[in-house]
Amino acid sequence: MPVIIHSIHGFGFNPYQNFFIRNLFKFLEKWIAKFTDVLIAVSQNNIEEGLKLGIGRRERYELIRSGVDIEKMRNAARQADAGKLRRELKIPEKSKIVLSIGPFKLQKDPVAFVHVAAKALKKIPDACFLWSGDGELRTDVETAIKNLNVTDSVKLLGWRDDIPSLLSLCNIFALTSLWEGLPRAGVEALIAGRPVVAFAVDGVPEIVQEGKNGFLLKPGDQEGFAERIIKILADSGLEQQLRENAGKTIDASFDIRGMVRAQETLYDKILARARSR
Secondary structure (H helix, E strand, O other), rough: OOOOOOEEEEOOOOOOOOOOHHHHHHHHHHHOOOOOEEEOOOHHOOOOOHHHHHOOOOEEEEEEEOOOOOOHHHHHHHOOHHHHHHOOOOOOOOOEEEEEEEOOHHHHHHHHHHHHHHHHOOOOOOEEEEEEEOOOOOHHHHHHHHHOOOOOOOEEEEOOOHHHHHHOOOOOOEEEOOOOOOOOOOOOHHOOOOOEEEEEEOOHHHHEEEEEEEEEEEOOOOOHHHHHHHHHHHHHHHHHHHHEEEOOOOOOHHHHHHHHHHHHHHHHHHHHHHOOO
């Protein structure tokens, strides 16, 4: 008898979909769960949301984080030449930097990132906002940058493979996502010891601790988001405290080796159970 495993990195439905599409995805998730032996989720929030909606039974859920090579990321960020990268990107020496990483799509809401930048720049005009990524909303992002008059302060870097270097360069990592399973970019930023400011959606509060390693805002609260960025950049003591806490946040459950071991153990258990039927 086959064993069916479904990995959930955030459900296929979200609050911003058409009513009928959203409910179709909910129905499909519920239907598939009836034939699924194990539902692997990357965040506890996904498990609770699924149960609340009647997707599967609690005993079929397993929490296994999406793994990152923690030591590799931490060491790469520590060893990066941030000064060299700053010169490459033509960022003034005294400018503080806010970074985000991801595709230009509705889920990540890069246009909101530009609006937050414009609001924050009114108080910290020498700051620089960077986004590494690209995608379908690029034209919308470029239009927002032009209309908000922040062309000199918001830089679109495209896709890059030097993420540890970018993280070592920035002062704050920003997550403007409207929904997430558990954002890998946020995990990597914390590993690198960078405070995270984010909208409190789905699994994000499982890694970002309010006032300890960053700040959480109600989704869509761009004013509050900008205020938190200003608060951190204006207070070097607060920034340092947040950095120190950020570097201690991500535990072994997020390590890629732990993820592989957890999955292997789970597969062995499921197969043993299937053979005994």
